[in-house]
Amino acid sequence: MGASGWGYYVPYQEDLDGALQELRERTFRGGDYFWAREGDGVPPRARRPRPSTEEEMWADEWQQHSGTHSILDVFRVQREDEEPEICAVQPVTVEEARRATGTDRLTRAHVPALENLARERGYGRCAVLHGADGRPEEIYFWGWSGD
Known part of the structure; x- marks a missing residue:
């Protein structure tokens, strides 16, 4: 990104x-942040709803690598x-x-x-x-x- x-x-x-x-x-x-598991470039099988907590968000490996910008x-x-x-x-x-x-x-x-x-x-x-x-x-x- x-x-x-x-x-x-x-x-x-x-x-x-x-x-x-x-x-x-x-x-x-x-x-108001980038969620790595949504968007046009994410394969349907990898898409996830936005997390309900920051801990859940940061536990996602894709998010750890991309950050939230x-x-x-x-x-x-x-x-x-x-x-x-x-x-x-x-x-x-x-x-x-x-x-x-x-x-x-x-x-x-x-x-x-x-x-x-x-x-x-x-x-x-x-x-x-x-x-x-x-x-x-x-x-x-x-x-x-x-x-």
Whole structure:
């Protein structure tokens, strides 16, 4: 299938991992992901209905190999002091924000300048975005999935 990028905006909350988990749950429940067992290229004998749980989805070997091409392919937000880890989300650091945009008070207008910070397949990033009043307003999650 190839690589695919994804990006999501969610309302701000201090707990970045909590925001990620809520987004993952909403994405799964909404069916907004690639399910490897459906579609024109899947032989009829291999087709399966969408799973009812993430555990069931990830237990499927076809899904394990293809991924979901969505936020479901990342599982946690890392701390700033951790090395980048596959299938995880790394917050944008103050230094990265300043280098990419000239400021550490990011807004939606800065998103295009930030997107290059997620370059490798299987890795995600996130950034807190601020409103016109300077307060945190949203979290932007983005990254790349795929083979």
